[in-house]
């Protein structure tokens with residue numbers, strides 16, 4: 001992997017909620033351009049933008065109806081060109097979301113495909129005959145709830161949609177379809193973008209024959225990924241994509257690969273099909289009886305075990321704790337009440353000092369928290385609504401269902417970026433498309449920029465340390481004590497150099513025994529002023545303390 005890719009710190013922008021410049025309540029591309037100074041100051045050098053293409057927005061842009069046209073609510077193609085150019089002037093790279101497991105049902109291809117079995121686009125999607133009794137081909141459920149199959153009378157067939165029914169899955173076994181996708185990717189590469197984040201890429205190769213899936217997590221339908229994740233031809237298609245497009249440009253490729261284990265994950269990397277992948281194992285540490293939406297808290301030891309497992313088995317990880325599909329990290333893995341600031345900083349250290357490429361999701365750098373949605377009507381995400389309907393249908397009280405959805409809804413991380421304490425958090429002068437978190441007067445960028453001990457400043461320092469210490473890029477990463485009940489400890493090692501990182505997940509002051517072999521240590525950074533070390537073997541960690549030492 002190229003140097004710039006290894007050194008990169010990625011910042012994910014959920015465009016719709018980042019910064020609105022024309023007061024229609026929706027974040028836009030000019031809004032990103034306006035904040036380039038802010039992002040440069042923070043130190044990030046790769047921006048990943050969630051989809052900004054033409055879309056009916058059933059899934060906030062992950063349902064694309066035209067890949068080569070910009071949704072005018074975000075701006076124009078000229079705006080995108082300006083963004084690419086200006087970012088490059090700032091030495092910032094632009095990564096676009098490539099959503100090619102499915103399109104919108106409004107895409108021209110699907111509009112044609114559904115008409116008949118013998119037109120140019122008939123085989124662009126996954127069509128299957130009904131079972132003899134007319135029912136769906138299999139019991140597969142969609143990721144968002146309901147069946148994964150939808151009947152179309154014109155063809156007397158069902159089409160597959162792993163996500164919403166407005167997001168039909170593309171048929172990658174069709175060569176013409178693949179060609180269209182490669183041409184579209186070349187179009188964007190020629191425009192000068194620097195990479196692709198490939199949505200749901202582990203799902204693109206579908207089985208010839210679908211078989212019923214096991215029903216898990218008390219759901220009504222079979223697991224949506226069963227027999228589908230990492231299908232037979234996935235490597236063939238990604239190799240072809242490399243040959244046809246990726247190899248011709250200097251692009252970073254980040255595959256989103258749900259339901260992929262370390263062995264499958266390594267195949268993408270070792271054969272140079274992808275630079276890195278997003279795996280999901282650590283996102284499952286607080287799943288329970290109802291899967292993701294269960295009322296369960298994570299165990300630190302499960303998180304640590306997963307981090308250890310991936311650090312041991314993958315040559316290069318993409319390190320994230322949150323994104324636009326997940327709740328806020330400080331609310332989920334830290335303590336957003338009493339120790340919001342301390343725990344946000346500790347989680348930042350964990351993310352930025354591990355081996356791999358760190359991903360910061362907008363708002364993490366100021367410790368934005370989950371939202372307390374008072375009613376399901378305040379939530380915008382289709383998954384939140386489907387889940388709420390499902391939970392209440394299976395007999396869970398509406399209060400309890402609201403609690404469960406509140407805890408995990410993707411909307412937690414989709415409320416607007418909190419820029420300052422003025423109306424609508426400085427995001428818009430209009431009516432925001434989704435409500436603003438009530439805490440914006442207390443948690444906002446302006447406040448953090450003025451305070452030298454803020455979360456933002458801590459991120460800035462971590463990023464700059466990562467840039468100036470090669471060991472934090474190239475050093476290997478070893479987790480140390482895998483039995484401690486509160487602490488994740490790891491070392492980075494490179495040619496005899498060593499850095500020790502200690503992250504406490506406890507809300508109490510706790511004792512920590514420094515391993516004997518690490519006597520001569522110099523503090524690199526800590527989220528407490530008091531942190532020091534005078535050759536003692538025992539030290540104390542404050543609540544949610546994060547510390548890093550240079551050894552030797």
Ligand code: TEU
Nearest residue numbers: 059062099143163199200258324325383
């Ligand atoms: O997510 C893919 C994915 O695997 C989902 O399981 C995701 O984790 C789920 O939404 C969580 O509840 C990607 C995008 O990141 C997501 O925003 C899209 O909704 C989805 O693909 C469909 O394009």
Ligand code: CA
Nearest residue numbers: 020022026028
């Ligand atoms: Ca706007």
